[in-house]
Amino acid sequence: MEYLEFVKGILSLEYCIGIIGGKPKQSYYFAGFQDDSLIYMDPHYCQSFVDVSVKDFPLESFHCPSPKKMSFKKMDPSCTIGLYCQNVQDFERASEEVTKILKSSSKEKYPLFTFVNGHSRDYDFVMSPVREERTFFSEDENKKLKHFSTEDFVLL
Secondary structure, three states, rough: OOHHHHHHHHHHOOOOEEEEEEEEEEEEEEEEEEEEEEEEEEEOOOOOOOEEEEEEEEHHHHHHOOEEEHHHHHEEEEEEEEEOOOHHHHHHHHHHHHHHHHHHOOOOOOOOOOOOOOOOOOOOHHHHOOOOOOOOOOOHHHHHHHOHHHHHHHOO
16 A cells, blocks of 8 residues: 555545644645645644634634645655544544555555554553552662653644
């Protein structure tokens, strides 16, 4: 499967909210595609402040004045895929659909990414309400984990 077909497949998923990426020295938000072109918005486009607490606030600034297109060939493959799942069932369906897209070509030796069951080894430490020393971490790892905060990371 070509990269272009993978990106089209991902953007076609109901769970996909877009892709953050671009081309060298420029970043964009890709919202969709048409034929062999990506439809994108530039997040650096300055817009007026809109007070959404006011009834019937103006919608003009929420829309791109003119959608732009870019050839898939110009897209940098370093990107972030946004998936929105409301619950565990949505996540499971989304991961199944993405896995189907990844497996649709047997000629690829290594997939672009995979979903695996399980969790990281620091999951229990961070989520556990009782803080106790874990014997499977080295002293240095324990020091690092004590300073670990989930606020340091964003899952997209």
